[in-house]
Each structure stands twice: as structure tokens, then as C-alpha cells.
Amino acid sequence: MPDRSLRAVWSDSLMAEVGARLPLFDDLSPDTIRRLSAEGFGRGLLTASLRARLRKAGFPDLGHLAQSSPVAIAAIRKFGPIRVERVRHFIxxxxxxxxxxxxEMHTPEATRERRLGRLRGLPAGCLPLAAGQIAALRLADASCTDIATCSRLGLLRTGAVTSGDVDHVVATLTHLARASDPVPPRPLEEAGAAPSCDAASAAARRAALLAEQDREWDEAAPIARRPQT
Structure with a gap:
């Protein structure tokens, strides 16, 4: 049986693996993220049961989804690449x-190019590989961008690195390609909420308000236009 490390090829390039671990959207201003959070789940995002799954998994609104990675969202039960892409298109x-x-700014191609741009000028030596490994890969004079555009399978076939080595490289590239983190979205201020309320109570009230909003929107939407699973 072939070695699992050679069969478990997840993408055409390491950059695709990196992108799957970065937020759906980067370079959003704090105000934009707060505005997305204020939208809750908006109107028409998937179905009520799927929105409930998102909330249960810790994704309470569009702002949090926009800052979450495809890998994290796809890990939710009944979610996968297709529904992750629906979420991205909706946002x-x-x-x-x-x-x-x-x-134009947030096409997959434009987002990938911005992230590759953050890796340009960074030498391959800043990655967790020994000098001998980098030399064996013929990347001694390369940048992190050059390695990011290599395929996992291509690197493994050189025999210079193991699957674990590539995992560490992907983790480092993910860190280096990440945009500066914006201010996290603040919870909506509840009308009439007492200043001394604890965070858990505030979160519970917010979830109840958003659930009621979703129910009202679903009931108001024409049957023919209600989202399908």
C-alpha cells in the first residue's frame, strides 16, 4: 500500500492549504466586522436548522463567520466545502x-494574491526546515512565496521532507500570510441591559434575539424564495 503521506494530497499547492486555514475574508475594517455582526445571519442564509448548528458551534453571526476559516466552518456537522462556499458568497x-x-477585492484570486504578497521578500530560511532540507529542495535562494506555490506531493517526492515537515511549513506560512487582526466584533448592546450583566447572560439574550429575527424573516419570506438545504 502506498505511504499515506503520498496519498493524502489536499490541494494543488501549499497556498491552497494555507488559504483554507485563514479567514474567509481578510482586510475588513473593524467597523465592517461590527456591521456584519449586527446583521446576525442576515436574511436567507441557509436554513433555520443550519443556522442553529452554526450558533451551537460558536458562530453567532456574519462577523464571526467572515473571520473564521473554511476548515473551521467545514468541521461543523452537515457542513462541507459546498456550504462553506455558500456562506462566503452570502457574506x-x-x-x-x-x-x-x-x-473585485474579495475574489479568491485577489485574496490569494494579497496573501502571497505578504510572503514575498521573506526568505525560505524563515521556515521550519533545516538548511540541508532547503538545499535539497533547491530553494536556497527562494522566498516563502516560492515554497507556498509548491505542491505537497511534489515536496514529498523529493524525499527531503516528511509529511510532518510540510505540516509545520504550512502552519508557518499560515501565520506569515495572515493579515493584521482587526479589533474583534463587539456584542450588540442590548436595549435596557443592566451594565452588571455577565457575558454569558448577554450572549444568551443576543442568541435569543437573533433566533427570533431569523424566525420572523423566514415567516415573512415568500415560500418560493425560502432557502433550501
Missing amino acids: LDVLARWLPGAR
């Missing part, structure tokens, strides 16, 4: 209503 539609040029 992009919301952003496009507010921000001119949002569709």
Missing part, C-alpha cells in the same frame, strides 16, 4: 451592498 453579497469594489 460577499452583503459586503457588496455596502462597499464599492468588494466583489
Whole structure:
């Protein structure tokens, strides 16, 4: 049987693996993230049962989803690449209503290029590989961008690195390609909430308000336009 490390090829390049571990959207301003959070789940995102799964898994609104990675969202039961992409498109539609040029800025190609740009100028030597490994890969004069565009299978076939080595490289590239973290979205201020309320109570009230909002929107939507699973 072939070695599992040679069969478990997850993408065409390490950059695709990196992108799967970075947020759905980067370079969003704190105000935009707060505005997304204020939207709850908006109107028409998936079904009520799937939205409930998102909340249960710790994704209470669009702001948090926008800052979450595809890998994290796909780990939710009944979610996968197709529904992750639906979530991304839904958030992009919301952003496009507010921000001119949002569709062009947040295409997969544009996002990938921005992330590769953060790796340019960083030498391969800053990755967790020994000098001998880098030399064996013929990447002594390469940048992190050059390694990010290599495939996992191609690197493994050289015999210079193991699957574990590549995992460490992907983790480091993910850190280096990440945009500066914006201010985390603040919970909506509840009308009439007492200042001394603890965070858990505030979160519970917010979840109840968003659930009621979702129910009202679902009931108000024409049957033919209600989202399908």
C-alpha cells in the first residue's frame, strides 16, 4: 500500500492549504466586522436548522463567520466545502451592498494574491526546515512565496521532507500570510441591559434575539424564495 503521506494530497499547492486555514475574508475594517455582526445571519442564509448548528458551534453571526476559516466552518456537522462556499458568497453579497469594489477585492484570486504578497521578500530560511532540507529542495535562494506555490506531493517526492515537515511549513506560512487582526466584533448592546450583566447572560439574550429575527424573516419570506438545504 502506498505511504499515506503520498496519498493524502489536499490541494494543488501549499497556498491552497494555507488559504483554507485563514479567514474567509481578510482586510475588513473593524467597523465592517461590527456591521456584519449586527446583521446576525442576515436574511436567507441557509436554513433555520443550519443556522442553529452554526450558533451551537460558536458562530453567532456574519462577523464571526467572515473571520473564521473554511476548515473551521467545514468541521461543523452537515457542513462541507459546498456550504462553506455558500456562506462566503452570502457574506460577499452583503459586503457588496455596502462597499464599492468588494466583489473585485474579495475574489479568491485577489485574496490569494494579497496573501502571497505578504510572503514575498521573506526568505525560505524563515521556515521550519533545516538548511540541508532547503538545499535539497533547491530553494536556497527562494522566498516563502516560492515554497507556498509548491505542491505537497511534489515536496514529498523529493524525499527531503516528511509529511510532518510540510505540516509545520504550512502552519508557518499560515501565520506569515495572515493579515493584521482587526479589533474583534463587539456584542450588540442590548436595549435596557443592566451594565452588571455577565457575558454569558448577554450572549444568551443576543442568541435569543437573533433566533427570533431569523424566525420572523423566514415567516415573512415568500415560500418560493425560502432557502433550501
